[in-house]
Amino acid sequence: MTAMVMNRRALLLALGSTLALGGCLRPTFRTDQLDATGTGSIGARYPLSAGDKLRVIVFGQDNLSNIYAVDGAGKIAMPLIGTVQVGGQTTGQAARAIEAKLSSGFVREPHVTVEVDTYRPFYILGEVTTSGQYPFVNGMTVETAVAIAAGFGPRAARDYAVLTRDTGGGLVSGIVPMTYSVRPGDTIVVKERFF
Numbered sequence: 552m553t554a555m556v557m558n559r560r561a562l563l564l565a566l567g568s569t570l571a572l573g574g575c576l577r578p579t580f581r582t583d584q585l586d587a588t589g590t591g592s593i594g595a596r597y598p599l600s601a602g603d604k605l606r607v608i609v610f611g612q613d614n615l616s617n618i619y620a621v622d623g624a625g626k627i628a629m630p631l632i633g634t635v636q637v638g639g640q641t642t643g644q645a646a647r648a649i650e651a652k653l654s655s656g657f658v659r660e661p662h663v664t665v666e667v668d669t670y671r672p673f674y675i676l677g678e679v680t681t682s683g684q685y686p687f688v689n690g691m692t693v694e695t696a697v698a699i700a701a702g703f704g705p706r707a708a709r710d711y712a713v714l715t716r717d718t719g720g721g722l723v724s725g726i727v728p729m730t731y732s733v734r735p736g737d738t739i740v741v742k743e744r745f746f
Contacts, residue, residue, distance in 0.1 A: 579726070582727055600638055601623045604620050605627060607627070607664075611662075612661070632649070671735045673736065674737070678703060678706055693714065707743065708742045709744075711727065715738040716737050
């Protein structure tokens with residue numbers, strides 16, 4: 552009977568130690584699905600979405616050249632031609648869509664350039680000093696995002712975060728290192744450490 556109690560105590564002690572050490576370990580990074588959406592600096596393949604502000608230049612038409620905000624439906628509203636669907640398109644595709652509308656009876660042979668003036672914000676939550684919505688800065692990482700949110704909270708896990716990205720076809724999440732690239736519209740959650 553005493554041996555059985557000793558074995559049970561040893562088993563419980565071993566199990567408790569294993570669980571305690573398990574909480575100290577960093578989870579495995581899972582970035583495969585996020586990597587498929589594109590990482591690194593924002594380039595010509597950046598899909599436009601609600602919250603972006605676009606600088607539209609119509610050559611020879613100063614009254615049409617301006618900065619336009621992409622609304623929740625993925626459209627911009629321009630004088631003369633009304634709304635133009637740009638959500639999910641690149642800046643080059645948006646320029647062609649605007650040219651197509653202008654050439655249908657408004658401007659003869661329009662030449663349009665579209666560039667992103669202001670990217671949509673990113674969001675950071677969890678164990679940071681000031682969670683919330685912040686302006687995106689090109690080339691930023693999760694670590695930079697934490698710095699923008701005034702640093703880690705006292706119980707923060709400082710070597711990883713959970714990043715969620717809207718791919719246009721749905722949300723994709725992954726556990727990422729602090730050096731992982733952030734894109735406009737991403738949501739970062741800094742988790743609480745287990746010890």
